[in-house]
Amino acid sequence: MPLPGGAAAYHPDLAGAVREEEAGEAVPRWVVADAARDYPALLEAGARLDRVRDLRLAERILSRVEAHEPPAYVVASDPDAGTLFEREPDPVDGPAELTRLQAAWLDQRRRTAHAAIPGLGALLAAESAGALVAAEMGRTGVPFDREVHDRLLRDLLGPRPSKGMRPRRLQGLADQVAEAFGHQLNPDSTKQVLAAFHAAGVEVKTTHAWELHSVDHPAVEALKVYREHARVWSAFGWNWADAWVHDAVDRGTGRTAGRFRPVYIVGGADTGRWGTDGGGALQLPHSVREAIRADPGWKLVAADAAQLEPRLLAAISGDRAMIAATAADDLYTELAPSLGGERGKAKIALISAMYGGTAGDARQLVQLMRDRFPAAFEKVESAARTGEKGGLVRTWLGRTVPAPSERWWRALSSEEGTKSSASRGRFTRNFIVQGTAAEWALVLLALLRRDLYERGLGELVFFLHDEVMVHCPAEHAGEVSAAIERAAEEATRTLFGTMPVRIPLRPKVVDSYAEAK
């Protein structure tokens, strides 16, 4: 499917044709050049796509899969190479764009087969489904109550100030910081704050909260509160709402309702996690979440996967003892007897193993991991070792790390080499876990999206790494909760078959996002 604008040249009503095909007996899998670019216009015209292959997203995944070997298309002995266009379906009398899309799609299909990675087809399908979800959620938006948001801001900051001024209470905090130092200064200026601490005889290297934590000076507390409030004001305050919250006309009632409409970037992170382009949807502070509210008569069903990454580490490593522990709702509590005795220690042991932490208790707790869960430990260790040497690692379904840069290889033989090598090792160590978690979530989204649509239960409105949120009529909330739990189960089976790993998604029916978690 080429871009809607250009498509009009040879199809006067693309959206209409799409609607017709989608309603037909055999639902197609559309080949799209770039759903993020092309799908919103179709949605606007009322044409929903059920299944697609997104060539742009697939290309990125494939090119990284292939980074370790010569590209398939220059391998002369490849029997497919010469037959590419012979296998092409009916010739198309369309713009060159269509021919190019078709060739690109066939090429990707051949390369996918050539890569011989069992999960790769599923990954490409899931990534493409993600593109649909992202566009649909971006269009739908998160239900958002501007009045509640305004009240939260006023309580925290004081009334909305005129342009160029700090809110009253924020200015009060700035004054407190200045008073504590005994002179005027801009608390937003690291340079000035650092100089002020030095003048007061406090020899800190940075003004990070964690470094100031152990500093005994009256400015510390005021500065901490100032920064918290300043962040809400600048990144999630009135100006943010003006830019990102729109009014939507409520179905039925005709009332207008606020909708926060971020722009999601599918696969924005190397690990396959999503990013956002403006709007800060993935960093919404807890302090403003109360403003995310269901419409009257509707509910939000918010669900998050507890300890997603360690559960996936258990699965991808095949560590039998750890897989058995995933039967528990709280993995950390379950593993505490084996990992340091307390829940908190078990958590540090697992997180440090996945992140490559060595400080404090971590080193010792990671040793416990090695002793008690050797297969899980070896999985992340070997990923780290591979990365340190410049090797490539993959997620369960085959998403591959970007190859190290030329600069990285050059640095390897220099003074800096040890540091960059260790850093790369921590990245690849974490990549296999975070990346597999991202693809589990993608599969979940794809399954849930279809189920919600087919049964008309509600709409996906938010996704955040290991959380999903559905907005639905109150009477559907129970069914939506069940659908979410089922989708999680099905996603787990899709990735891991009969392996007895458990990855529960816990739905909670709420009126406001602040009540979730």
Next chain:
DNA sequence: CGGGTGGGCGCG
């Protein structure tokens, strides 16, 4: 003056 970078901190 406008773009690029680093500090700092929000989220998972």
Next chain:
DNA sequence: AAAGCGCGCCCACCCG
């Protein structure tokens, strides 16, 4: 300077 992963966003600051 997190001891340890992945991001985005804002501000101050620097440089051309």
